[in-house]
Amino acid sequence: MKLDSKIPSGPIQDKWEKHKFETKLVNPANKRKYRILVVGSGLAGASAAASLGELGYQVDVFTHNDSPRRAHSIAAQGGINASKNYPNDGDSVWRLFYDTVKGGDFRAREANVYRLAQLSGNIIDQCVAQGVPFAREYGGLLDNRSFGGAQVSRTFYARGQTGQQLLLGAYQSLMRQAAAGTVAIHPRTEFLDLVVVDGQARGVITRDLVTGKIERHLGHAVVLATGGYGNVFYLSTNARNCNVTATWRAHKRGAAFANPCFTQIHPTCIPVTGDHQSKLTLMSESLRNDGRVWIPKKKEDRSKDPATIPEGDRDYYLERRYPAFGNLVPRDIASRAAKQACDEGKGVGSSGMSVYLDFAESIQRLGQPVIAERYGNLFEMYERITAENPYQKPMRIYPAVHYTMGGLWVDYNLMSTIPGLFVLGEANFSDHGANRLGASALMQGLCDGYFVAPYTIGGYLASNAFKGVTSEHDAFREAEQAVDGGVKRLLSGRGKRTADDFHRSLGKILWDKCGMARNAAGLTQAIGDIAALRAEFRENVIVPGEGGDLNQALERAGRVGDFLEFAELLCLDALHRDESCGGHFREEHQYEDGEAKRNDEAFAYVAAWEHAGAGKAPILHKEALAFENVHLATRSYK
Amino acid sequence: MSATMNVTLRIWRQKNRHTKGRFVDYPLSDVSPEQSFLETLDVLNNQLEARGEDPVAFDSDCREGICGTCSLHISGTPHGPMKLTTTCQLHMRSFRSGATITVEPWRARAFPIVKDLIVDRSAFDRIVQSGGFVSVKTGSAPDANSLPVPKANAELAMDAAQCIGCGACVAACKNASAMLFVAAKVSHLALLPQGHAERKERVVKMIARMDQEGFGSCTNLSACEAVCPKGISVNFIARMNREYLRAGLTG
Ligand SMILES: Cc1cc2nc3c(=O)[nH]c(=O)nc-3n(C[C@H](O)[C@H](O)[C@H](O)COP(=O)(O)OP(=O)(O)OC[C@H]3O[C@@H](n4cnc5c(N)ncnc54)[C@H](O)[C@@H]3O)c2cc1C
Ligand code: FES
Numbered sequence: 001m002k003l004d005s006k007i008p009s010g011p012i013q014d015k016w017e018k019h020k021f022e023t024k025l026v027n028p029a030n031k032r033k034y035r036i037l038v039v040g041s042g043l044a045g046a047s048a049a050a051s052l053g054e055l056g057y058q059v060d061v062f063t064h065n066d067s068p069r070r071a072h073s074i075a076a077q078g079g080i081n082a083s084k085n086y087p088n089d090g091d092s093v094w095r096l097f098y099d100t101v102k103g104g105d106f107r108a109r110e111a112n113v114y115r116l117a118q119l120s121g122n123i124i125d126q127c128v129a130q131g132v133p134f135a136r137e138y139g140g141l142l143d144n145r146s147f148g149g150a151q152v153s154r155t156f157y158a159r160g161q162t163g164q165q166l167l168l169g170a171y172q173s174l175m176r177q178a179a180a181g182t183v184a185i186h187p188r189t190e191f192l193d194l195v196v197v198d199g200q201a202r203g204v205i206t207r208d209l210v211t212g213k214i215e216r217h218l219g220h221a222v223v224l225a226t227g228g229y230g231n232v233f234y235l236s237t238n239a240r241n242c243n244v245t246a247t248w249r250a251h252k253r254g255a256a257f258a259n260p261c262f263t264q265i266h267p268t269c270i271p272v273t274g275d276h277q278s279k280l281t282l283m284s285e286s287l288r289n290d291g292r293v294w295i296p297k298k299k300e301d302r303s304k305d306p307a308t309i310p311e312g313d314r315d316y317y318l319e320r321r322y323p324a325f326g327n328l329v330p331r332d333i334a335s336r337a338a339k340q341a342c343d344e345g346k347g348v349g350s351s352g353m354s355v356y357l358d359f360a361e362s363i364q365r366l367g368q369p370v371i372a373e374r375y376g377n378l379f380e381m382y383e384r385i386t387a388e389n390p391y392q393k394p395m396r397i398y399p400a401v402h403y404t405m406g407g408l409w410v411d412y413n414l415m416s417t418i419p420g421l422f423v424l425g426e427a428n429f430s431d432h433g434a435n436r437l438g439a440s441a442l443m444q445g446l447c448d449g450y451f452v453a454p455y456t457i458g459g460y461l462a463s464n465a466f467k468g469v470t471s472e473h474d475a476f477r478e479a480e481q482a483v484d485g486g487v488k489r490l491l492s493g494r495g496k497r498t499a500d501d502f503h504r505s506l507g508k509i510l511w512d513k514c515g516m517a518r519n520a521a522g523l524t525q526a527i528g529d530i531a532a533l534r535a536e537f538r539e540n541v542i543v544p545g546e547g548g549d550l551n552q553a554l555e556r557a558g559r560v561g562d563f564l565e566f567a568e569l570l571c572l573d574a575l576h577r578d579e580s581c582g583g584h585f586r587e588e589h590q591y592e593d594g595e596a597k598r599n600d601e602a603f604a605y606v607a608a609w610e611h612a613g614a615g616k617a618p619i620l621h622k623e624a625l626a627f628e629n630v631h632l633a634t635r636s637y638k
Numbered sequence: 639m640s641a642t643m644n645v646t647l648r649i650w651r652q653k654n655r656h657t658k659g660r661f662v663d664y665p666l667s668d669v670s671p672e673q674s675f676l677e678t679l680d681v682l683n684n685q686l687e688a689r690g691e692d693p694v695a696f697d698s699d700c701r702e703g704i705c706g707t708c709s710l711h712i713s714g715t716p717h718g719p720m721k722l723t724t725t726c727q728l729h730m731r732s733f734r735s736g737a738t739i740t741v742e743p744w745r746a747r748a749f750p751i752v753k754d755l756i757v758d759r760s761a762f763d764r765i766v767q768s769g770g771f772v773s774v775k776t777g778s779a780p781d782a783n784s785l786p787v788p789k790a791n792a793e794l795a796m797d798a799a800q801c802i803g804c805g806a807c808v809a810a811c812k813n814a815s816a817m818l819f820v821a822a823k824v825s826h827l828a829l830l831p832q833g834h835a836e837r838k839e840r841v842v843k844m845i846a847r848m849d850q851e852g853f854g855s856c857t858n859l860s861a862c863e864a865v866c867p868k869g870i871s872v873n874f875i876a877r878m879n880r881e882y883l884r885a886g887l888t889g
Pocket of ligand 2: 697698699700701702703704705706707708724725726727
């Protein structure tokens with residue numbers, strides 16, 4: 001395997017324009033002869049599929065959701081970044097680029113990030129034209145707010161439901177294409193394997209989740225926009241059905257997996273209440289604009305009513321440690337600081353595993369109506385879950401797994417190491433390095449889908465020859481048999497433990513050993529524990545029901561089986577990366593004040609892992625990262 | 639920690655759309671009031687699966703009240719007893735210990751049952767396909783600030799756009815009407831200048847498609863608004879009716 005990032009030459013400002021010009025075009029009359037298979041209908045998948053359909057390609061969209069509108073992107077709350085500089089506070093393409101590279105702790109590819117910043121403004125234009133009801137000022141123009149990791153206000157938002165509104169915009173464009181007949185939608189359909197013919201991605205094998213039918217689909221290119229793998233931790237802020245199945249199975253067919261250990265823990269989530277917990281709920285980090293994070297200075301105060309703790313006895317530790325950014329430091333820093341506070345025994349709440357996020361001062365300064373307008377729905381959500389009123393009592397928050405920066409390796413064209421397999425959105429690794437800044441995932445998903453992939457996929461189609469393959473080809477037969485065999489093997493499981501039960505055990509291993517703080521001994525142990533759990537899964541899982549029917553136990557078991565394999569690579573990557581950077585904090589590598597210590601000499605590269613076959617150690621390939629425009633420096637938010 | 643509860647879940651079980659369904663009682667003990675209603679179903683399913691029995695099929699995804707995937711008629715009310723709350727946001731503390739809780743799928747001709755508590759809501763997608771969009775191609779948009787939108791209109795459009803497409807409005811209506819769902823989309827786009835060009839065509843086509851899908855007519859009883867987890871107001875139905883009239887008059 002050879003990694004060729006295909007970064008265009010020339011100054012960073014001109015790369016994309018030049019590349020677009022040099023990319024071959026498909027003759028308009030020929031577009032309808034090409035079929036593109038898009039897996040996933042989140043922001044990345046829906047925007048790509050709609051745009052490709054508009055261009056005249058034949059598109060098929062597969063999603064396990066019952067409607068494309070329900071993809072996980074719908075849950076994004078806080079907002080989407082763009083360097084429009086509407087507030088006139090000094091933003092620019094360059095600043096957004098700089099902030100993203102720095103926020104990612106210098107582990108992202110400059111050229112991709114620059115393009116993202118360049119195209120960010122177009123995304124907002126596009127969404128507004130679709131009728132996305134972004135927040136506005138009294139003059140009728142768009143409003144902005146600030147978000148972690150930036151000192152300018154560049155975040156566009158639609159109340160606390162930005163993801164919902166952006167996704168509905170993309171979904172509506174997709175529905176328009178479905179009506180026009182360019183796009184066929186396959187809801188309740190799960191991708192289970194990729195078909196590679198003569199080195200090109202030529203098809204997918206799916207399972208109809210209602211009838212259980214396993215089907216072959218032939219195309220000229222395949223797009224995976226299947227989201228992140230945060231649910232490998234079992235508890236995360238991701239939707240219940242988010243999974244690693246699509247990217248993992250493509251990895252086993254030859255797509256390199258990059259930086260799997262770069263996972264993001266979000267600082268502001270509602271704390272765990274008990275063993276029944278099925279997911280964690282995020283409280284948008286926009287709350288940190290007006291909420292102040294604190295813990296009691298004295299351990300003995302931790303179970304007191306917070307209202308009775310005088311100002312002088314409170315430790316606003318983010319404001320104290322990071323006076324320049326205060327409560328708006330990037331996520332990894334805020335999360336680790338909360339963990340430290342709780343590890344020191346100063347955490348609040350019955351479990352001692354939470355910190356306060358307090359709005360009293362803002363409510364006093366701005367009045368409750370202003371706070372309600374900004375965060376009303378988040379406050380309601382908090383109260384619904386915890387039965388506590390955050391207007392009167394500080395919220396309690398704790399970090400939770402939220403986002404995965406790692407993903408399938410892609411080049412500048414967003415193509416994986418398998419020709420014809422494109423990977424968009426959270427599923428790829430490309431833009432966020434070791435840590436993603438708030439409000440940048442929505443931007444990336446839509447940038448990939450609306451403005452990058454439609455060009456680069458065209459370039460691939462125009463510059464490659466395609467053999468007259470049918471879905472009777474041996475590669476299709478082999479892949480279908482593999483899927484069928486996998487389903488049958490799971491259904492023959494007559495052990496004692498359910499897939500969900502295994503998933504919880506896996507999550508616990510990862511959270512303890514590969515969560516906010518990691519070390520070599522713990523990771524080595526985790527790798528052994530995961531292998532043992534996987535062996536037990538093979539022997540002892542129980543999956544009731546049949547294959548030819550809607551069978552949610554079977555769906556869960558398939559996903560957990562993949563998580564159990566993938567988790568080992570995640571830990572292996574974390575073990576090999578013997579430095580701290582962004583969301584990857586190795587306890588062995590920190591400054592005296594507990595800040596992450598990078599090792600640029602040894603680790604300024606993307607770790608892209610090649611699958612070497614079952615039971616064999618994966619092969620590490622390195623893509624060296626050059627920082628020609630943003631100079632390598634220690635991140636400081638002080 | 640508050641004391642745990644005991645409840646009986648009386649759940650509709652139905653293998654598929656061609657077979658008959660029936661209620662089955664499942665007693666559960668040691669239920670934490672902190673746990674969500676769907677987590678209670680998870681606990682039950684884990685027990686069923688461990689015994690090799692078919693788990694209860696139900697839809698959910700985000701579990702934070704935004705994706706619209708969860709459904710369920712709980713003790714006679716879509717999304718259960720709490721106002722402005724989806725099933726996935728409902729907690730066991732809303733029930734009494736010892737209670738028997740009836741759990742059924744949405745019941746509507748246009749939402750056929752797929753299995754147990756899962757129904758097919760693809761009719762909603764087809765209604766949107768008929769016109770619930772602005773016809774703008776990628777890349778052709780003018781600068782976002784070139785068209786100011788009065789804040790009040792933007793806010794009202796957002797009130798309508800919040801619809802999560804769960805179908806509770808249909809499930810609550812005696813006639814299984816989809817007026818609130820359609821009205822929310824029609825109003826969202828009619829309130830914004832971006833949606834004006836296709837305003838007439840949109841409302842006519844969406845209403846025609848709604849009828850074709852087998853949804854009933856509006857009862858004017860506002861049962862839909864009462865159960866809507868996002869609090870979408872029936873005023874939008876009046877607005878849609880005006881849009882429809884206007885389309886006819888000036889058509
Ligand atoms: C609670 C929450 C709040 C967030 N808030 C923000 C925010 O304010 N700003 C921001 O920028 N980012 C935010 N994020 C992150 C952001 O929402 C996601 O990173 C982004 O939406 C991912 O989009 P996507 O299109 O890549 O994937 P997704 O939206 O996850 O879509 C994945 C799609 O793939 C399909 N799929 C997956 N696997 C399969 C399979 N095997 N077969 C068939 N289909 C499959 C799914 O059905 C789905 O349609 C938030 C995330 C969470 C969890
Ligand atoms: S599961 Fe998403 S709204 Fe209930």
